[in-house]
Amino acid sequence: MTSSGGRPRSEEARLAVLHAVDDLLVEVGYAAMTMKSVAERAGVSRATVYRWWSTKAEILFEASVLDSEKELAVAATGDPLADLTAYLEALAEFLRCSPAGIAYRVLLTEAAADSAVAELLGSKDVLGDSARTVLDRVLPDLDPSTADRAAAALVGPTFFWVTSGRDPARLDARELAEAFLRSAGR
Amino acid sequence: MTSSGGRPRSEEARLAVLHAVDDLLVEVGYAAMTMKSVAERAGVSRATVYRWWSTKAEILFEASVLDSEKELAVAATGDPLADLTAYLEALAEFLRCSPAGIAYRVLLTEAAADSAVAELLGSKDVLGDSARTVLDRVLPDLDPSTADRAAAALVGPTFFWVTSGRDPARLDARELAEAFLRSAGR
Amino acid sequence: MTSSGGRPRSEEARLAVLHAVDDLLVEVGYAAMTMKSVAERAGVSRATVYRWWSTKAEILFEASVLDSEKELAVAATGDPLADLTAYLEALAEFLRCSPAGIAYRVLLTEAAADSAVAELLGSKDVLGDSARTVLDRVLPDLDPSTADRAAAALVGPTFFWVTSGRDPARLDARELAEAFLRSAGR
Amino acid sequence: MTSSGGRPRSEEARLAVLHAVDDLLVEVGYAAMTMKSVAERAGVSRATVYRWWSTKAEILFEASVLDSEKELAVAATGDPLADLTAYLEALAEFLRCSPAGIAYRVLLTEAAADSAVAELLGSKDVLGDSARTVLDRVLPDLDPSTADRAAAALVGPTFFWVTSGRDPARLDARELAEAFLRSAGR
DNA sequence: AATTAATCGAGACGGTACGTCGGGTCTTTAC
DNA sequence: GTAAAGACCCGACGTACCGTCTCGATTAATT
Known part of the structure; x- marks a missing residue:
């Protein structure tokens, strides 16, 4: 089985990240939009962001x-x-x-x-x-x-x-x- | 007189920087083109780059x-x-x-x-x-x-x-x- | 609870820094003992040094x-x-x-x-x-x-x-x- | 003759440097007393300081x-x-x-x-x-x-x-x- | 007087360390 | 097994000072 037991992924966290990316992009621009700032804006740990997306570009694309x-x-x-x-x-x-x-x-x-x-x-x-x-x-x-x-x-x-x-x-x-x-x- | 004394600006260094940004842009892209890498590629100190340009964008525009x-x-x-x-x-x-x-x-x-x-x-x-x-x-x-x-x-x-x-x-x-x-x- | 979660401080890193200052002090003297050289000698990142000590003097005193x-x-x-x-x-x-x-x-x-x-x-x-x-x-x-x-x-x-x-x-x-x-x- | 012609050393500059060193030492301390700040305080160019003294210590000793x-x-x-x-x-x-x-x-x-x-x-x-x-x-x-x-x-x-x-x-x-x-x- | 030569100030040069910040990873506890 | 907290190493940031250099300008003693 691929997913036996364990805590399920938080959809709340996923959407918080996607919205944070939208907000930050218009507020501070692409270069200043760091993974750290995305995590903080989304109220999520950095590790969680990295767990699901590899790069800023991926998050941005999904959003x-x-x-x-x-x-x-x-x-x-x-x-x-x-x-x-x-x-x-x-x-x-x-x-x-x-x-x-x-x-x-x-x-x-x-x-x-x-x-x-x-x-x-x-x-x-x-x-x-x-x-x-x-x-x-x-x-x-x-x-x-x-x-x-x-x-x-x-x-x-x-x-x-x-x-x-x-x-x-x-x-x-x-x-x-x-x-x-x-x-x-x- | 407006500019008496002082060592004159090195035109050689200026052109080296402008060529370095051109090269690096196509080789590694904008995000990976750091001020440090520009200076090193141009064979120029970082201080010299910052003395004449504030940002990557300024160098790129001039180039x-x-x-x-x-x-x-x-x-x-x-x-x-x-x-x-x-x-x-x-x-x-x-x-x-x-x-x-x-x-x-x-x-x-x-x-x-x-x-x-x-x-x-x-x-x-x-x-x-x-x-x-x-x-x-x-x-x-x-x-x-x-x-x-x-x-x-x-x-x-x-x-x-x-x-x-x-x-x-x-x-x-x-x-x-x-x-x-x-x-x-x- | 006061400190729940988070990776604990590395005692190994702490001692490595304290020993590094001792060594460097006798080898190169106080003025030449830069924060950078301390970090390198200790095999520790500069950020880690700054996280725990503000100045050379503080490290030296603790050591x-x-x-x-x-x-x-x-x-x-x-x-x-x-x-x-x-x-x-x-x-x-x-x-x-x-x-x-x-x-x-x-x-x-x-x-x-x-x-x-x-x-x-x-x-x-x-x-x-x-x-x-x-x-x-x-x-x-x-x-x-x-x-x-x-x-x-x-x-x-x-x-x-x-x-x-x-x-x-x-x-x-x-x-x-x-x-x-x-x-x-x- | 060893020294025919040429502008003689400025005694004014020499004393200005020695006094600047005294002042800066008590004001900002040894570490913060840079060669640059000495030159500026003395109203003298850095090259002039280096022409006559190799290090801070030499100036300090003479003073x-x-x-x-x-x-x-x-x-x-x-x-x-x-x-x-x-x-x-x-x-x-x-x-x-x-x-x-x-x-x-x-x-x-x-x-x-x-x-x-x-x-x-x-x-x-x-x-x-x-x-x-x-x-x-x-x-x-x-x-x-x-x-x-x-x-x-x-x-x-x-x-x-x-x-x-x-x-x-x-x-x-x-x-x-x-x-x-x-x-x-x- | 004209020449000569070492001085001076100014400021650009290639370096290097500064202290900070973001990168991505890892370790711990809590859920 | 995911999440949050936070320490870890790494490396770029922009600044400041290092000591050197190239200038133009000044200043005496020697022609």
Whole structure:
């Protein structure tokens, strides 16, 4: 038997850690978010953190995936332009404000240098998946082999705008949606 | 007189540090690139590093700006499509391989959590400037007030593709250039 | 309960540090005996040293007190002159050769400039106590109010001789003991 | 000629350094008295300090010898007891308060570990010389071969009392002088 | 007077120790 | 068998002083 006897894992501790990571990320940033501070914020011993996660990145990834799906989901209206506009607005909000979104951006950069993080991210294409979900709806006859290029064309401008710290007020989701449809030949 | 007396700053040491950050960034990544390792790689004392730069980010920024301009410059051919294609190819290469480009991406992410880094980056819009230079050439009648949105539309897809770790071989600069011109209405 | 949980302090580490200061003091002297070198010699991390002692002086004091009592103890023979002679010989040996004695001398000097060290030393009068123990035996009717002056008269010449670096071979403990008894009116 | 031309050494700088050392020794102690702080206090560049002295100890020794002789000199009264009492009072004052005296005590301790300092001190027996000068006067028929033991008997108790941080008010120079004469057999 | 040469202040240089902090591990007791 | 407490070793942090060095500027004695 794998688990005979013994004290069961504390779900309370697990969630406390995931929330602590979200909080600390927006409060002090990735570099200053130490395993020690996570443990203290969560009211958990450091050993407990290490028992379940090896690195900051792992905790962050688990916390990010936990929230990203529902934050990037948009209701289908039947109108392609409206759907795309809603998605781009949700995307900007996600990247700019949500702990899950910020965590995702941080992990993307860490992945550039740390192959373990890269592999972690490869296991779930958060942004690509959400974009393709919307694209399947508004462009049902899209060639699957180029779907990810279309996703990049859709996500890219907003992603760059937010990531490069430009003024979010000057980001016009509707215009970007129109431009996307126009370039897609529609 | 402003600076009488004293041993002059060693330009040799300055360049050694700037090259050391470039090297270390690609070799071990941002997090593992400690001030100590920078000093040792540069063959310079830690005190000398701290004398001229406060943080890793400052060194990285100076190193990045040093190289970015010439790496992102493309010759004018007279053909809009060719110019844009060449630019997007240089951009992908810059972001994916160049130490200066990787440094820039790292700094963008750090800026999300560290306002000092954000301010640093605000002093020079490396990617935006290079994109606008090309846009001025191929779309001379572009409204200046929306030039940065056009720049984001041009840069965004490639930026996202590279940043999210997608296969560079499947990135088609010519197609992206065409899509951009199409969405721009020629 | 006062101290439940937690790993107990390593007595091994404590003794290793106390022995390391003894060794280093005689090998390289007080100034060159850095906290770093103490930790390395003891095979202990610097953090562990700092966890239990704030300064070199504190370690040295603990190490000194640990050994001084037994090194300065002399057996009672019943003969005053023999007892005093034996004590002065032990005293010279202690001050000149014993790590504990050298540590004590160093601390006395440091106390001149550092009030924290002065307070430390005030908590235990190593030399005075040992001298009074012998004096109680050989001069039982000594006025307690002047016992410390008698102690200074007994200890002083030997202390000065050794401290000022004079030839130990020319130090005659018996003669000093006789002179002391003579001046004490006995 | 050995020294043709060139700017002569600044006597002003020399004295400024010697005074700075005295001041700093009593203000911050030996350990905290860095070469840098000496230079700054003296209003002199560090290079100038290093040009003329190799170590703190050398500066301290030169400063100490400069003052010690006159501070330990006592007028001859013709009365042995009065002469000795005056000397012991001057000695206590010197060791306890005078920068030169404190410097001397510090150097004695450093000498225990640093042979260069020991050699420096061997070049001039400040305390022994002063004691022998007085002894020559009050005990003219003293055997020269045991003069230094007598000096130790005279100086020792006061030296120990002050060095071990005992209350100076309870130090009775006259009583010590009487005890010395008693033990010397008149 | 012009030259020469050793001095001076200033301050950057490569080192090293400082005392602190976070890394991850381990040991103990409590649940 | 998990959890909390906390000591352990390790190594980077940013600072300060070490002693050396390269400057430009000053200051006499020698040409």
